[in-house]
Amino acid sequence: MTQESLRVLVAKVGLDGHDRGVKVVARLLRDAGIEVIYTGLFQTPETVAAAAVDEDVDVVGLSMLSGAHMTLAPLVVKAIRDRGSDIPVVLGGIVPNQDVEELTAAGIAAVLGPGAPADQVVEVVRNVAAARA
Amino acid sequence: MNTPRQQWQKAFDDSRLREGPFQTMSGIPLEPVYGPEDGEFPGQYPYARGPYASMYRSKLWTMRMFAGFGTAIDTNQRFKEIIKAGGDGLSTAFDMPTLLGLDSDDPMALGEVGRCGVAIDTLADMRDLFADIDLGGITTSMTINSPAAVMLAMFVAQAETAGVPRAKLGGTLQNDILKEYQAQKEFVFPPRQSMRLVRDTVAFTAAEMPRWHSISISGYHIREAGSTAAEELAFTLANGFAYVELARQAGLPVDSFAPRLSFFFNAHIDFFEEIAKYRAARRIWARWLKERYGATNERSMQLRFHTQTAGVSLTAQQPEVNIVRTAIEALAGVLGGTQSLHTNSMDEALALPTEKAARIALRTQQVIAYETNVAHVADPLGGSYFVESLTDEMERRAEEIFAHIDEMGRGSILEGCITGIEENWFQGRIADSAYELERNFNRGERIVVGVNRFLEGNDDDDLAILKITNEDETKQRQRLSQVRADRNDAAVQDALDRLAKDAVDPEVNLMPALIDASLAYVTVGEMMNTMAGVFGRHVEVPTI
Numbered sequence: 001m002t003q004e005s006l007r008v009l010v011a012k013v014g015l016d017g018h019d020r021g022v023k024v025v026a027r028l029l030r031d032a033g034i035e036v037i038y039t040g041l042f043q044t045p046e047t048v049a050a051a052a053v054d055e056d057v058d059v060v061g062l063s064m065l066s067g068a069h070m071t072l073a074p075l076v077v078k079a080i081r082d083r084g085s086d087i088p089v090v091l092g093g094i095v096p097n098q099d100v101e102e103l104t105a106a107g108i109a110a111v112l113g114p115g116a117p118a119d120q121v122v123e124v125v126r127n128v129a130a131a132r133a
Numbered sequence: 134m135n136t137p138r139q140q141w142q143k144a145f146d147d148s149r150l151r152e153g154p155f156q157t158m159s160g161i162p163l164e165p166v167y168g169p170e171d172g173e174f175p176g177q178y179p180y181a182r183g184p185y186a187s188m189y190r191s192k193l194w195t196m197r198m199f200a201g202f203g204t205a206i207d208t209n210q211r212f213k214e215i216i217k218a219g220g221d222g223l224s225t226a227f228d229m230p231t232l233l234g235l236d237s238d239d240p241m242a243l244g245e246v247g248r249c250g251v252a253i254d255t256l257a258d259m260r261d262l263f264a265d266i267d268l269g270g271i272t273t274s275m276t277i278n279s280p281a282a283v284m285l286a287m288f289v290a291q292a293e294t295a296g297v298p299r300a301k302l303g304g305t306l307q308n309d310i311l312k313e314y315q316a317q318k319e320f321v322f323p324p325r326q327s328m329r330l331v332r333d334t335v336a337f338t339a340a341e342m343p344r345w346h347s348i349s350i351s352g353y354h355i356r357e358a359g360s361t362a363a364e365e366l367a368f369t370l371a372n373g374f375a376y377v378e379l380a381r382q383a384g385l386p387v388d389s390f391a392p393r394l395s396f397f398f399n400a401h402i403d404f405f406e407e408i409a410k411y412r413a414a415r416r417i418w419a420r421w422l423k424e425r426y427g428a429t430n431e432r433s434m435q436l437r438f439h440t441q442t443a444g445v446s447l448t449a450q451q452p453e454v455n456i457v458r459t460a461i462e463a464l465a466g467v468l469g470g471t472q473s474l475h476t477n478s479m480d481e482a483l484a485l486p487t488e489k490a491a492r493i494a495l496r497t498q499q500v501i502a503y504e505t506n507v508a509h510v511a512d513p514l515g516g517s518y519f520v521e522s523l524t525d526e527m528e529r530r531a532e533e534i535f536a537h538i539d540e541m542g543r544g545s546i547l548e549g550c551i552t553g554i555e556e557n558w559f560q561g562r563i564a565d566s567a568y569e570l571e572r573n574f575n576r577g578e579r580i581v582v583g584v585n586r587f588l589e590g591n592d593d594d595d596l597a598i599l600k601i602t603n604e605d606e607t608k609q610r611q612r613l614s615q616v617r618a619d620r621n622d623a624a625v626q627d628a629l630d631r632l633a634k635d636a637v638d639p640e641v642n643l644m645p646a647l648i649d650a651s652l653a654y655v656t657v658g659e660m661m662n663t664m665a666g667v668f669g670r671h672v673e674v675p676t677i
Contacts, residue, residue, distance in 0.1 A: 020358045067485065070244070
């Protein structure tokens with residue numbers, strides 16, 4: 001797969017309205033030549049999984065700042081797997097290091113903490129997509 | 134004709150003052166303010182130097198610490214600790230479901246109950262939240278917007294049930310719906326229908342709750358969402374003008390409600406720019422209220438504001454350093470003449486604050502208040518060539534933005550704000566500014582200590598953080614189901630029928646119907662859904 005053909009769905013799940021991070025990341029990825037689709041606010045794990053599979057994206061990026069990531073992020077992974085897809089899910093936002101192990105066990109491919117620089121975001125997305133292919 | 138200084142002196146002498154001594158550490162006596170005889174003084178129009186003649190010589194700012202998590206009982210405990218630690222105002226953070234008007238047993242609430250704040254479903258929770266706290270003796274701020282009218286109704290219902298009449302209640306409702314569409318994004322109804330609820334709360338409190346601040350017009354979230362300081366200033370004041378126009382359209386004379394409007398600004402890390410922003414805000418508000426809206430009461434023209442240090446300036450890396458950032462930001466708020474202040478805790482880039490982190494944040498304010506002597510002299514930076522010039526520049530940039538909003542609204546700021554929201558103009562500008570800042574950071578032009586420079590120590594990861602378990606969610610759902618089982622279903626239905634009927638007629642004020650519904654233990658979700666049945670729901674078009 002060439003880098004130019006990468007497609008990423010960035011999503012906000014649940015009630016968290018903080019959309020600064022998701023928009024900044026969407027623009028960073030776009031400026032790195034990646035095609036980005038943004039779901040908008042207030043999605044459920046089901047709507048994100050459906051959009052990811054329908055759009056046949058390479059990576060799903062979740063942005064969560066409300067503290068609900070331990071509940072909702074694994075549900076997004078599960079909803080995607082339930083659709084028979086192995087699209088990897090990357091999580092960014094206010095996520096304490098202590099949570100990373102459990103999230104990894106639940107199938108989250110990578111966690112980007114606060115302050116992650118642009119090149120790291122792009123690199124992680126590309127690596128995760130490459131690992132799948 | 135007295136000189137401005139003599140006029141100021143008279144107003145100062147008429148003020149009630151704190152006990153001194155007001156001097157430097159070495160014993161040099163300090164005047165309450167400095168400036169030339171014919172200069173501008175605090176308490177004098179257009180108030181750039183402060184709304185009051187005596188400023189902190191009369192009363193220090195209110196150390197209002199925002200708190201709320203878990204169940205109402207948990208938050209009640211935290212409130213009592215804050216009061217015991219010397220905090221004198223309560224500030225309530227609600228959880229996401231409550232902010233969006235959803236009950237704790239709504240499927241969309243999964244994983245969010247009690248997480249970012251306290252869960253309130255019914256009057257029973259409001260009673261637990263304020264148990265053993267004298268609501269007539271302290272001031273209470275409630276940070277809620279879409280369901281603001283519902284929460285005010287529940288608060289009034291709780292206070293009156295506890296024997297405190299509504300006229301004695303002091304506090305603030307955030308109730309600033311415009312910035313929800315622009316920045317914070319916790320909206321429910323479409324903008325115009327939401328503005329009707331704002332109008333109802335403004336009219337209700339103007340008539341019945343003389344100590345209540347009906348709207349806290351908030352730039353905080355606009356800045357956190359990524360705007361520049363000038364955009365924060367301009368969007369916030371424009372929203373303020375929009376509420377003034379809304380209330381005037383409803384027939385309220387400007388001086389009947391404007392004295393109860395207050396503001397809420399961010400204190401970011403660029404120290405002098407923030408101070409200039411506060412000074413410019415006071416001057417702009419005074420001029421517009423007087424010249425454009427015909428206010429004659431000085432209190433309508435005096436901008437008073439709450440400040441919170443910048444959550445976005447905090448780093449997850451080396452979180453103890455956040456104490457320093459917060460102290461600098463808090464100092465900017467104080468030198469800018471804030472009326473109340475919340476200082477963030479060092480661990481908030483990681484989670485909600487622990488008790489220890491919240492205590493250090495309060496102590497930071499106490500150090501500024503009691504050790505540094507900076508509160509002895511009003512507007513200590515007034516007259517600085519630099520700060521005066523920066524204040525003028527802030528005002529000039531804000532006026533440019535007002536001109537654009539006025540044009541979008543064809544001569545109405547109210548229409549300009551609503552049109553700007555509907556056309557994604559505010560949202561787009563904020564996202565552009567956020568991205569510009571991010572690019573500066575990625576290019577290394579903006580340095581953040583511990584994030585893109587000075588990384589030694591980033592591997593230390595021993596800060597204890599607050600864990601909220603799902604137990605609270607389960608507990609809250611059980612509590613709600615108990616309340617549903619115990620209440621009188623016929624009374625609930627009657628209250629909802631009346632609410633729906635009142636909602637249909639835009640001339641009717643919805644507050645009485647909401648208070649009655651609260652007393653019947655109608656849930657927040659039931660009230661909001663009933664109104665949504667009439668008003669519809671807002672959906673934002675996703676744009677990057």
